[in-house]
Structure formats: C-alpha cells, structure tokens
Amino acid sequence: MPAKPKSEPMSLRAWLFKAALVLIVVAAILGGLIWAGHWGSEHLRGRTRYDLPFTAIECEPPAGMDRSAFLDEVRYYARSVPEQLHLLDDDLRQRLHDAFAAHPWVERVASVEITPPKRIVVRLVHRTPVLAVRIGVQMHAVDASGVLLPGNAPTRDLPVYDGDAKVPAGIGKRWGDADVEAAARKLKSNRSPEF
Numbered sequence: 001m002p003a004k005p006k007s008e009p010m011s012l013r014a015w016l017f018k019a020a021l022v023l024i025v026v027a028a029i030l031g032g033l034i035w036a037g038h039w040g041s042e043h044l045r046g047r048t049r050y051d052l053p054f055t056a057i058e059c060e061p062p063a064g065m066d067r068s069a070f071l072d073e074v075r076y077y078a079r080s081v082p083e084q085l086h087l088l089d090d091d092l093r094q095r096l097h098d099a100f101a102a103h104p105w106v107e108r109v110a111s112v113e114i115t116p117p118k119r120i121v122v123r124l125v126h127r128t129p130v131l132a133v134r135i136g137v138q139m140h141a142v143d144a145s146g147v148l149l150p151g152n153a154p155t156r157d158l159p160v161y162d163g164d165a166k167v168p169a170g171i172g173k174r175w176g177d178a179d180v181e182a183a184a185r186k187l188k189s190n191r192s193p194e195f
Helices: 012-045 067-078 092-101 178-190
Strands: 051-053 084-086 106-115 119-126 131-135 138-142
Touching: 067 092, 084 092, 092 106, 092 119, 131 178, 138 178
Parallel strands: none
Antiparallel strands: 051 084, 106 119, 131 138
16 A cells, blocks of 8 residues: 655745735725725715704703703704704714703703614703802802803792802803802702702
8 A cells, every 4th residue: 555645734935825815805805894884874874864853852951941942052052063963973972962061051961862763862960059149130040069050040949148249150150259159069068868
C-alpha cells in the first residue's frame, strides 16, 4: 500500500489572502446594511404619516391651566419647536425634553415617552407656589427655590413676604433677592410631608 502524501501547511500568503477576502466580504455586507438603513430612514423621514401635531402631546398642565394653553406656552418659551413633530427624528426626545424644561412652570421633566403608533407622553414635575411677594400693587408667586412663577400663578392663601423685595430677575428664574429666596426655602422646609 502506497503511503499517503503529506498535506502541506497553508502558506502564509494564501492564509493572508483568504483572511483579507473574508474581511472584505464582511465589510461589504455591513456597509450595505448601514447604507440600506440610512436610505430607509431617509425614505420614511419625509412621510407625513409619521408626523404628529405638537398639540397631541399628552401631559399634565400646571394647576389652573388647560393642556392646550400650556402646550402653546411651551412652544412659545422653547422658540424652536415646530407645530408638526416627526416621530422618526433622532433627537426628538431630547428636543421635547429641552422645550418643556424651558417653561417657567416646569421644575423638572421626569420623562419623554414616544410609543407606537403615534403617541408622545411627557411626564412633568411642576413648580408649586409657596410665597407671595408684593412689588408695587401686584403680588407675584415664587416656588420653594425662589423662582418667580408666571403671572397666572395663584397668590391667594399664600404667606406674603413682608420685606422690601428687589425687582425680580425674570419669570422662570430665581428672584435675585437673597432674602426672598431664603424666605421661600424656609417655607419649603416647614411644609408638612403630605405636600
């Protein structure tokens, strides 16, 4: 019986050629998938069926406001939110977060949920008036951090600051008067846990 010829080990050149060929094929497949994904995304991006009016966002408005008026104000304060939202925009969640956070009634944006088929739910923590401050003949409400609330914030039944307050820095900003801010913080620490 004749002896079997010994198989020679694959030469380094042949091994490198095969490895390079495999890498090229894998790169081509991945590149094709990435290109197809971008093409599909761009193709869908222009479709109006993925649009939702800003007024359709579900959220809880501050006390005393209706949702429609609140959403109008959110768009006003944000200055960059369109009337129609495209649900496939990559940065939509962050843009909505920033838009709602800019509203002076909003203390914190807890979450922005975008779910199929066409639903956006924004969960908010609103500022709560704790102190009324008189400037001239008008009363203004501030929250527990000394932030000046919008003019529609109720001041009735709030403790009234008895000092001479400086003119406030602006709606949605800390008052800018250390004594007013300290009085508001003191009220926060004195509130009962059920508030």
